[in-house]
Amino acid sequence: MSPKLNLQTTIAGIDFRNPILNAAGVWCQSTAELDTLLTSSAGGAVTKSATVKSRLGNATPRLKSLPLGSINSMGLPNYGFQYYLDYVTKQQATDQHNLILSIAGLSVADNLTMLRQIQSSDYTGLVELNLSCPNVAGKSQVGYDFAAVADLLATIFTFFDGKLGLKLPPYFDLHQFDELSAILNQYPLAYINAINSIGNGLIVDPLTESVVIKPKGGFGGIGGNYVKPTALANVRAFRLRLNPTIKIIGTGGISSGQDVFEHILCGADLVQIGTALGTEGPAIFERVTNELSDLMAAKGYQNLADFRGKLKTL
Numbered sequence: 634m635s636p637k638l639n640l641q642t643t644i645a646g647i648d649f650r651n652p653i654l655n656a657a658g659v660w661c662q663s664t665a666e667l668d669t670l671l672t673s674s675a676g677g678a679v680t681k682s683a684t685v686k687s688r689l690g691n692a693t694p695r696l697k698s699l700p701l702g703s704i705n706s707m708g709l710p711n712y713g714f715q716y717y718l719d720y721v722t723k724q725q726a727t728d729q730h731n732l733i734l735s736i737a738g739l740s741v742a743d744n745l746t747m748l749r750q751i752q753s754s755d756y757t758g759l760v761e762l763n764l765s766c767p768n769v770a771g772k773s774q775v776g777y778d779f780a781a782v783a784d785l786l787a788t789i790f791t792f793f794d795g796k797l798g799l800k801l802p803p804y805f806d807l808h809q810f811d812e813l814s815a816i817l818n819q820y821p822l823a824y825i826n827a828i829n830s831i832g833n834g835l836i837v838d839p840l841t842e843s844v845v846i847k848p849k850g851g852f853g854g855i856g857g858n859y860v861k862p863t864a865l866a867n868v869r870a871f872r873l874r875l876n877p878t879i880k881i882i883g884t885g886g887i888s889s890g891q892d893v894f895e896h897i898l899c900g901a902d903l904v905q906i907g908t909a910l911g912t913e914g915p916a917i918f919e920r921v922t923n924e925l926s927d928l929m930a931a932k933g934y935q936n937l938a939d940f941r942g943k944l945k946t947l
């Protein structure tokens with residue numbers, strides 16, 4: 634990296650030396666995986682979305698790599714909330730602050746329980762409330778129910794004063810961005826993360842005339858290259874509508890420095906890699922960081938702020 638380049642970015646006072654993290658769910662279920670991320674070239678790490686109690690997740694096969702991305706229906710396999718809260722708290726005690734604790738309660742009550750426990754714990758870092766997992770049978774994605782999101786935030790901010798972000802599903806109609814932004818702008822959110830996978834896609838294998846994953850009759854979240862245009866549109870649409878104090882994490886279709894550049898150009902403060910991390914492993918962070926640095930150097934940019942959100946329109 635050229636000595637003049639600075640990839641540093643900040644969310645709610647938490648500094649990240651570069652803006653590229655894993656996406657919740659990939660390489661972050663165990664503390665060993667999280668340790669690997671923290672010693673890689675990643676800018677930090679987000680934990681697997683935790684439920685109150687540990688879960689084995691859905692039946693296998695539940696993840697399939699595809700030529701243009703992936704389909705998954707993992708079903709939130711995780712070691713339980715306390716396991717991840719202990720990990721991030723321990724890291725914080727050693728001055729490692731570039732972590733995000735992700736939670737995905739199976740009910741409103743579960744989410745409030747976990748947030749109350751965080752509020753009364755020593756952990757003061759970023760928390761990502763996942764409102765968008767499409768893979769638990771019988772549970773719909775809260776992020777598509779705006780009245781429920783409004784109620785939830787109203788309750789949360791009666792007692793929670795930590796650094797809260799929301800992981801959102803992809804939206805497809807401009808009125809959705811208008812309506813949801815009007816709700817989100819009422820609260821001191823640290824950030825939103827756009828997007829989770831495109832939920833309930835279906836991949837068909839014509840040879841076997843079958844679906845490719847077992848849970849939910851083959852329906853699952855689509856990630857990777859398939860979703861990049863939708864992810865960029867969500868980052869851009871929210872950046873144009875949200876208060877500048879609400880930062881944006883761009884997730885979806887990132888496998889190169891150019892992809893990171895495009896997300897930041899649309900307004901992302903930080904980005905996360907899911908599908909491509911799953912196939913390439915943590916070495917991807919060094920490659921993508923170098924590619925981003927080379928691209929910035931070629932364009933004469935020294936900081937992310939030089940081009941963040943500066944997408945031109947015709």
Ligand code: SIN
Pocket residue numbers: 657658682705706707708709710763765766767768769829830854
């Ligand atoms: C899963 O565990 O099913 C994936 C998590 C998510 O999509 O939020």
